[in-house]
Amino acid sequence: MDYLNSxxxxxxxxxxxxxxxxxPKLVRLVNSTGDIVNTLQFAGQNGMTVTPRGGGTGVVGGALGAGIILDFSNFKKIMEVDTDNRTVVTQVGIIYDELNLFLRKSGLYFPPDPSSGDSCQIGGMLAGNSSGPSSLKYGLTSDFVEELSVIKPSGQQVIA
Ligand SMILES: Cc1cc2nc3c(=O)[nH]c(=O)nc-3n(C[C@H](O)[C@H](O)[C@H](O)COP(=O)(O)OP(=O)(O)OC[C@H]3O[C@@H](n4cnc5c(N)ncnc54)[C@H](O)[C@@H]3O)c2cc1C
Incomplete structure (x- = not known):
């Protein structure tokens, strides 16, 4: 079943x-880019809002919505680590601490360091440009982003 509504x-x-x-009225667990595109199309046809949800640690209600919630918890694959260029390509559902645990094996570290790092996801950090104690020395989330694959409300995928 695509949508959960118990x-x-x-x-x-x-x-x-x-x-x-x-x-919300419906919840969908995101497993692929296609799930996001389909949900946006479905929501558009039915006049519903779509709200992405990461770890739910935001303190201003950004992960709440009256339409469809897209839960990114399963969308957490790390696709590529490049130690020479010190870059990683990952899906946005991975939790901050899990990403750093993985990167440690390659001698790399993603520094923004929010206090909610054991629960917040990279997608939520991108949305709020999260920071933490290490940011004084190393910078904010946005200082470590080279490229984003973004899906617009129309369902069109763009590289930003
Ligand atoms: C105890 C505690 C400590 C905290 N400490 C810090 C701190 O030190 N520094 C700091 O900056 N913040 C902190 N926060 C706030 C919060 O944890 C961060 O902003 C965190 O990055 C939010 O990530 P999340 O995955 O939980 O996002 P959520 O709460 O799930 O969502 C936050 C926003 O991001 C959007 N979003 C989530 N995933 C996606 C996605 N895949 N695509 C598009 N949009 C998306 C949501 O729609 C929502 O608007 C703290 C919160 C708590 C409860």
């Missing part, structure tokens, strides 16, 4: 780390 699921996705509560 009472328990909708309740679980109706809160994040903010003070707000908003119950």
């Amino acid at each position: 009472k328990a699921t909708l309740e679980a996705y109706s809160s994040d780390s903010s003070i707000y509560t908003v119950a």
Whole structure:
């Protein structure tokens, strides 16, 4: 089943780390880019909003929405590590600490270091340009982004 809508699921996705509560109508677990495109098309045809959700650690209710929630927790594959150029290509659902645990094997480190690093995802960090104690010396999330593959509301995929 593409969309989840049990009472328990909708309740679980109706809160994040903010003070707000908003119950969605549907939830979809993202496993591929196609899932995102299909959901955007479905939402457009049915007049529904789409809200991406990472680790749900945001404190301003950004991961809450009354339409469809796209949960990126399964979208966490690391595709490529280039030690010479010190770059990594990854899907956005990977948790910050998990990424650094993986990169440590190659002697690399992604520094922004938010205190919520054991739960927040790279997608959420990108959306909020997260930072932490290491940012004073090394910089914010945006200082470590070379290229993004972005899916527009129309479903069109662009490289930014
Ligand atoms: C205890 C605690 C400590 C924290 N410490 C810090 C800190 O030190 N520094 C800091 O900067 N922040 C901190 N935060 C805030 C928060 O953890 C960060 O902003 C974090 O990066 C959010 O990531 P997330 O994956 O949990 O995003 P979520 O809360 O799930 O979502 C946040 C926003 O990102 C969007 N989003 C998520 N995934 C995607 C995606 N794949 N594509 C597009 N948009 C997406 C959501 O729609 C939402 O608008 C803290 C929060 C808590 C609760």
